[in-house]
Amino acid sequence: MRSTRPSIARTLDVVGERWSSLILRDVWVGLTRFEQIQTDLDISRKVLTERLNHLVDHGVLERRAYDRRPRYEYVLNGKGTELVDVLMVMVGWADKRLTVTAGPPVLYRHHACGEISHVDLRCAHCGQPMHAGDIELLPRPRRCGMNEHSRVTEAVSRSRPMTAAVPHTEP
Amino acid sequence: MRSTRPSIARTLDVVGERWSSLILRDVWVGLTRFEQIQTDLDISRKVLTERLNHLVDHGVLERRAYDRRPRYEYVLNGKGTELVDVLMVMVGWADKRLTVTAGPPVLYRHHACGEISHVDLRCAHCGQPMHAGDIELLPRPRRCGMNEHSRVTEAVSRSRPMTAAVPHTEP
Numbered sequence: 555m556r557s558t559r560p561s562i563a564r565t566l567d568v569v570g571e572r573w574s575s576l577i578l579r580d581v582w583v584g585l586t587r588f589e590q591i592q593t594d595l596d597i598s599r600k601v602l603t604e605r606l607n608h609l610v611d612h613g614v615l616e617r618r619a620y621d622r623r624p625r626y627e628y629v630l631n632g633k634g635t636e637l638v639d640v641l642m643v644m645v646g647w648a649d650k651r652l653t654v655t656a657g658p659p660v661l662y663r664h665h666a667c668g669e670i671s672h673v674d675l676r677c678a679h680c681g682q683p684m685h686a687g688d689i690e691l692l693p694r695p696r697r698c699g700m701n702e703h704s705r706v707t708e709a710v711s712r713s714r715p716m717t718a719a720v721p722h723t724e725p
Numbered sequence: 726m727r728s729t730r731p732s733i734a735r736t737l738d739v740v741g742e743r744w745s746s747l748i749l750r751d752v753w754v755g756l757t758r759f760e761q762i763q764t765d766l767d768i769s770r771k772v773l774t775e776r777l778n779h780l781v782d783h784g785v786l787e788r789r790a791y792d793r794r795p796r797y798e799y800v801l802n803g804k805g806t807e808l809v810d811v812l813m814v815m816v817g818w819a820d821k822r823l824t825v826t827a828g829p830p831v832l833y834r835h836h837a838c839g840e841i842s843h844v845d846l847r848c849a850h851c852g853q854p855m856h857a858g859d860i861e862l863l864p865r866p867r868r869c870g871m872n873e874h875s876r877v878t879e880a881v882s883r884s885r886p887m888t889a890a891v892p893h894t895e896p
């Protein structure tokens with residue numbers, strides 16, 4: 555059932571709820587233990603337990619015992635680390651487009667070049683910038699058993715290229 | 726008040742609610758009129774009206790009359806188009822990391838190179854891949870009046886570089 559739902563909706567199942575995304579951010583920046591996250595977010599133990607279980611169930615966090623009682627810390631696995639990429643892009647949009655008083659609270663130093671930088675969206679093929687206004691949407695060739703988003707696919711088949719619709723609407 | 730909240734939470738204020746993100750997606754692919762979106766999403770007129778007003782109020786969609794009655798269509802402005810970038814990255818994560826039966830419903834042809842491609846996260850400075858595991862988080866120098874995320878900033882100050890914590894947790 556899940557597999558036929560839109561990709562956006564399925565991603566929001568995991569991080570659309572605010573606590574979930576803020577917990578992932580906390581684990582990412584090094585607040586990995588229950589008490590640390592609870593203190594940082596000022597969240598009830600009940601809700602934090604629920605959201606941590608949710609993230610573990612979705613396979614983005616792993617629970618690890620760190621003493622014999624046992625008590626647990628939470629770590630990102632590969633799937634979770636890639637989900638943090640989505641959060642980084644969210645933060646980039648907010649820092650650029652929403653009113654802020656102080657700028658982003660942390661800076662990113664890129665290991666490859668050593669510079670303070672930020673993420674940019676590039677084409678995986680040619681490496682040039684690739685944003686929503688830089689692409690033409692094409693319907694995916696229909697395959698046996700494919701039924702996801704058929705109306706969206708049809709809309710793309712009928713519509714004009716995005717770049718004709720988007721840039722002139724900039725205020 | 727809004728400006729001191731975390732960037733992730735502020736972004737989710739706009740697109741964390743599922744209908745809002747699916748409406749943005751529809752407008753992006755060319756379903757710009759109320760009736761088209763309603764049919765595609767199978768959503769009540771009341772809820773669709775509320776969510777469209779929400780997106781217009783947040784300055785990501787603009788309402789335009791397209792006949793004299795008047796009836797309206799909705800178009801992305803620059804802020805909204807950049808928010809679609811976030812949705813593209815969400816879709817990329819879902820298509821890679823969540824179970825799908827049919828693959829993405831649409832393909833992206835990049836105008837700059839003409840190839841079917843997808844977005845990749847790169848360093849704005851050097852152009853090399855820049856994902857959550859490729860960076861070191863640094864506390865931003867404190868400035869007068871800065872109070873956002875002080876605990877997160879402190880956590881970053883204390884924590885080890887992200888790359889020491891993340892890669893070995895891959896299952």
